[in-house]
Amino acid sequence: xxxxxxxxxxxxxxxxxxxxxxxxxxxxxxxxxxxxxxxxxxxxxxxxxxxxxxxxxxxxxxxxxxxxxxxxxxxxxxxxxxx
Numbered sequence: 001x002x003x004x005x006x007x008x009x010x011x012x013x014x015x016x017x018x019x020x021x022x023x024x025x026x027x028x029x030x031x032x033x034x035x036x037x038x039x040x041x042x043x044x045x046x047x048x049x050x051x052x053x054x055x056x057x058x059x060x061x062x063x064x065x066x067x068x069x070x071x072x073x074x075x076x077x078x079x080x081x082x083x
Contacts, residue, residue, distance in 0.1 A: 006057045007032040012050030014076040019061045027065040030058050031079040055079060 001022050007015035015032040019025070032054040034047045043051075058079070062068065070078045 004061070006061055007054035011054055012047055013054050015054060016076075017054070017058050017061075019065070024066045025064055026067045026069065027058070027061055028069045029071060029077045030062055030068055031070075031075050031077045032058055033075040033079065 001020065004019040004021070005011075006017040006019055006027075007013050008017075009015075013032045013034055016029050017032060018028045020028065032051060034043045034051050036043070
């Protein structure tokens with residue numbers, strides 16, 4: 001089993017996007033977002049950079065996935081994009 005974290009708080013975004021590879025390729029929670037304001041401040045450039053980087057990573061792995069799982073609809077769990 002191979003587990004690849006794609007987007008998490010520690011990577012600068014709100015998300016828990018994870019790619020799991022066994023006999024199936026599974027993408028869990030294919031979304032990533034940032035907070036519009038945190039402690040009263042708007043997002044910093046680094047946060048926007050992390051958002052774009054993690055969204056690109058999620059899209060890349062979505063193309064490889066056999067299965068996508070979405071627990072519920074918030075942009076940190078599912079971000080609409082074209083494949």
